[in-house]
Amino acid sequence: MASRLRPGSQKKQMKEKIVQIYESFFRGEDLVASNANFWDELFLLKPKVVVLETELSRLSGEQLVALKTPLNQLFARCVAVACDEHLLRAAHALQTLAGVVAGVCRQTRPEPSPDPVDLLPGCDAAEREMGVLCGRCAELLAGPYPDTLRALVLDVLLVVAVAAADISRNALLEYLMINSSLFEPLIQLLSHSATRSVHGHKCVLLLTLLVNYRKYEAANPYVVKLSILDDELALNGYSQVITAALTEFNWKYSAQTYDAQNQGWLSSFTSMVGNMFVADELATRTESIKANHGVLVALYEAVHLNRNFIATLTQASTDASQPPSPQSTLDREQAPPPLPVAELSPPVNLLVAFLEYCSIVMQDTKSDAAANNVRQCFIVLTCVSEDQYCNSLMHDANLVFVVRLHRLPMRHRKAADRPAHPQPLATALLDLTVEFVMSHLMKRFPLDLYLQCVGIIHRVLCYQKRCRVRLGYHWRELWSALMSLLKFIVANESAVVKRTNVFELAIMVVNIFNLFITYGDTFLPTPSSYDELYYELIRMHQVFSNLYSMSLRYSNEGEHRESAMRLTNNLVNIRAICNHFSPKIDAWSQTNNQTSLTEEQVLDVVRCNYESLTLKLQESLDQYERYAESPRYSSFFTAVVRSVVRDTWAGLNFDAVDHTTLLSQLSQIS
Numbered sequence: 001m002a003s004r005l006r007p008g009s010q011k012k013q014m015k016e017k018i019v020q021i022y023e024s025f026f027r028g029e030d031l032v033a034s035n036a037n038f039w040d041e042l043f044l045l046k047p048k049v050v051v052l053e054t055e056l057s058r059l060s061g062e063q064l065v066a067l068k069t070p071l072n073q074l075f076a077r078c079v080a081v082a083c084d085e086h087l088l089r090a091a092h093a094l095q096t097l098a099g100v101v102a103g104v105c106r107q108t109r110p111e112p113s114p115d116p117v118d119l120l121p122g123c124d125a126a127e128r129e130m131g132v133l134c135g136r137c138a139e140l141l142a143g144p145y146p147d148t149l150r151a152l153v154l155d156v157l158l159v160v161a162v163a164a165a166d167i168s169r170n171a172l173l174e175y176l177m178i179n180s181s182l183f184e185p186l187i188q189l190l191s192h193s194a195t196r197s198v199h200g201h202k203c204v205l206l207l208t209l210l211v212n213y214r215k216y217e218a219a220n221p222y223v224v225k226l227s228i229l230d231d232e233l234a235l236n237g238y239s240q241v242i243t244a245a246l247t248e249f250n251w252k253y254s255a256q257t258y259d260a261q262n263q264g265w266l267s268s269f270t271s272m273v274g275n276m277f278v279a280d281e282l283a284t285r286t287e288s289i290k291a292n293h294g295v296l297v298a299l300y301e302a303v304h305l306n307r308n309f310i311a312t313l314t315q316a317s318t319d320a321s322q323p324p325s326p327q328s329t330l331d332r333e334q335a336p337p338p339l340p341v342a343e344l345s346p347p348v349n350l351l352v353a354f355l356e357y358c359s360i361v362m363q364d365t366k367s368d369a370a371a372n373n374v375r376q377c378f379i380v381l382t383c384v385s386e387d388q389y390c391n392s393l394m395h396d397a398n399l400v401f402v403v404r405l406h407r408l409p410m411r412h413r414k415a416a417d418r419p420a421h422p423q424p425l426a427t428a429l430l431d432l433t434v435e436f437v438m439s440h441l442m443k444r445f446p447l448d449l450y451l452q453c454v455g456i457i458h459r460v461l462c463y464q465k466r467c468r469v470r471l472g473y474h475w476r477e478l479w480s481a482l483m484s485l486l487k488f489i490v491a492n493e494s495a496v497v498k499r500t501n502v503f504e505l506a507i508m509v510v511n512i513f514n515l516f517i518t519y520g521d522t523f524l525p526t527p528s529s530y531d532e533l534y535y536e537l538i539r540m541h542q543v544f545s546n547l548y549s550m551s552l553r554y555s556n557e558g559e560h561r562e563s564a565m566r567l568t569n570n571l572v573n574i575r576a577i578c579n580h581f582s583p584k585i586d587a588w589s590q591t592n593n594q595t596s597l598t599e600e601q602v603l604d605v606v607r608c609n610y611e612s613l614t615l616k617l618q619e620s621l622d623q624y625e626r627y628a629e630s631p632r633y634s635s636f637f638t639a640v641v642r643s644v645v646r647d648t649w650a651g652l653n654f655d656a657v658d659h660t661t662l663l664s665q666l667s668q669i670s
Contacts, residue, residue: 018045043089049099049654056103072122098159105163117171130175141185146665154202161209162645168214180221190237200241208298212641227305239312245295246353294644313351314393359405378452385459394426403428408439437481441488447500454508462622464523490546503563515621541578
C-alpha cells in the first residue's frame with residue numbers, strides 16, 4: 001500500500017512522558033501549578049538519567065542560576081522521596097538526584113561557574129538536606145534492603161564524591177565530612193562475604209575518595225576512622241577486595257602471555273606483523289592498569305594509615321567472594337586457552353598478589369602514566385619495608401609462598417619467567433627489586449624510580465642488620481645488579497649527569513655495599529657469603545675506580561659538588577679493599593706462575609689476608625629518612641586521585657540499573 005506521507009516527510013517520534021517533563025522543567029515552566037500531584041507522579045516514572053544530564057548540559061551558568069529555585073525544590077523533593085517507605089519511588093528519587101548532581105557539577109561551563117551547593121540543596125538548607133541524605137543512605141546500606149538498591153545508593157554517593165575534578169574543591173563533600181555516618185555501613189558491607197562480593201569494590205573506592213578529601217588542609221574524619229580501625233573482619237574484607245582485583249589483573253596477563261608463547265607455527269607468522277599491533281597491546285594494558293588505579297590508592301591508604309592492616313597483607317585468603325579458579329569465572333567462548341595447573345592457583349594473600357602485579361606493571365616506564373603507576377607501587381613497598389611487624393612476617397622462614405614474578409623480555413636473556421617455588425616474601429621482594437635494577441638501564445634513566453627501588457633494598461637490609469636475621473638469599477645477584485647500575489652510570493656520565501643528580505643514587509648503592517662490608521657478618525647466611533662479597537668487589541674493582549674518578553671530577557665545581565664529595569668519601573672502604581687485596585692476588589699469581597686464577601684460589605688469598613686489612617668505621621649506614629607523604633608526594637597523590645575521580649566518573653551509568661531485578665527484589669521484601 002502506497003504511503004500517504006508526503007515525499008521527504010518523516011513520522012515524528014513520540015517522546016516519553018518523563019523526557020517531556022524534563023524539557024518543560026528546564027524551560028522554567030511551573031509544572032506544579034498545572035498538576036497538584038506532579039511530584040508524586042514524577043517519581044513513579046522510570047528516570048532517564050542521560051536525558052536529564054543532557055538537558056542540564058545545554059544550560060549556561062546564567063540559565064542555571066535563573067533556575068535556582070526549581071533546582072532547589074527538585075533536590076529537596078529527591079531527598080524527601082528517597083526517605084519514602086515506597087522503595088521504588090525512593091530508588092527513582094536517588095537516580096534523579098544523581099542525574100541532577102552530575103548535570104550541574106560535571107558539565108564544562110565558562111568561568112565563573114555557579115556554586116553547586118547554592119544551586120542544588122541551597123546554601124541555607126545544605127547542611128539539613130545533606131544530613132538527611134547521608135542518614136538515609138547509611139540506613140539503606142546497613143538495613144535489610146535489596147542489593148540492587150544498595151548498589152544504587154553507592155553509585156549516588158560516588159557521584160557526589162566525584163562531582164568536581166579536584167576532589168578537595170568539591171563543596172558537596174564537606175557535608176559528607178560533617179555527617180561521617182557512612183563509614184560504619186561501608187565497613188559493615190566489607191565485613192560480610194555475601195555483601196562484599198557484590199559491593200566490595202564500590203565500598204573500597206568510596207572510602208578511598210572520602211579519605212582523600214582535603215587531607216592536607218583540614219581534619220578528615222574518614223582518615224581518623226580508617227587509621228584507628230581494628231575490626232579484623234572489616235580489614236580482611238578490605239584486603240580481599242584489593243586481592244581479588246589484583247589477582248584478576250595478574251591472571252589475565254598470565255593468560256595472554258601463555259597464549260602468545262604457545263601458538264606454535266602461528267607465532268612465527270604473527271611475529272612478522274607483530275609490530276603492527278604493539279600500540280593496541282599497550283593501549284589495552286594501559287586501560288587494564290587504569291581500572292586498578294582506585295584499588296592501588298586504596299591499598300596505599302590502608303598501608304600508610306592503619307598499622308592493623310599490615311597483618312592482613314600476609315594472611316591466607318579463604319574468602320568465597322574471590323574466584324577459586326579463573327576458568328570458572330570466564331565464559332568458555334571468551335576464555336583464553338587453559339593454563340598449566342601450576343599457574344591456575346590464585347595468590348593466597350594480598351602481598352603475593354601485589355608483588356606479582358608490580359612485576360607486570362614495572363615492565364613499562366616509558367610513558368608518564370606508566371611511570372607514575374610504578375612510582376605508586378614502590379611507595380607502597382617503601383611503607384611495607386619500613387614496618388617492623390611486616391618485615392618480621394616477610395622474613396619468617398615458616399611463612400613461605402609461591403610468588404610468580406614476570407620478567408621483561410630483553411636481548412641478552414630469554415623472556416620466560418623463572419620457575420616459582422615457595423620462599424619467604426622478603427626473598428621475592430628482593431628479587432623484584434633486582435629485576436627492576438637490571439631491566440631499566442636505559443638512556444631515559446628513571447632516576448626517581450631507582451631511588452625508590454634502592455631505598456627499599458636498603459630498608460630490608462637495615463631490618464636484617466638490626467634484628468640479626470640471616471635470610472637465605474642469593475646475594476650475588478643483588479651485588480651484581482647494583483654493580484651493573486654503577487657501571488651504567490659511569491658509562492653514560494655525559495647523558496645522565498647533565499639531567500639528574502645521579503650522585504645521590506650512587507651514594508645509596510655504595511652505602512649498601514658499605515653496610516655489607518661493615519655489618520655483613522651479622523646478617524649474611526654463612527661466612528663464605530662474606531668472602532664472596534669481597535671476591536665480587538675485587539673482581540669489579542674497575543667499576544668502583546671509574547666511579548671514584550667521576551666523583552672527583554665533579555667534587556671541585558658544579559651544582560652536584562656536595563653530592564660528589566660525599567660519594568668520594570663513601571668509597572673509601574671499597575677502594576681500601578681493592579687496593580689491599582689486588583697486589584696480594586698478583587703476588588700469589590706470580591709466585592705460583594698462574595696468569596688466570598680460579599674463584600677458589602682468589603678466595604683463599606682473601607681469607608689469608610683479612611687481618612692485615614684496615615677499614616674505616618662508617619656511621620649511620622643503617623639510617624634512612626622515613627617515608628612521609630607530605631610535602632614530597634602531596635602533588636603526586638593529588639594528581640593520582642584526580643585520575644581516579646576521572647575514571648570513576650567515566651564508569652558510572654545510572655541508566656543501566658536493572659529495574660526488572662530491582663522490582664523483583666522489592667516485591668520479595670514487601
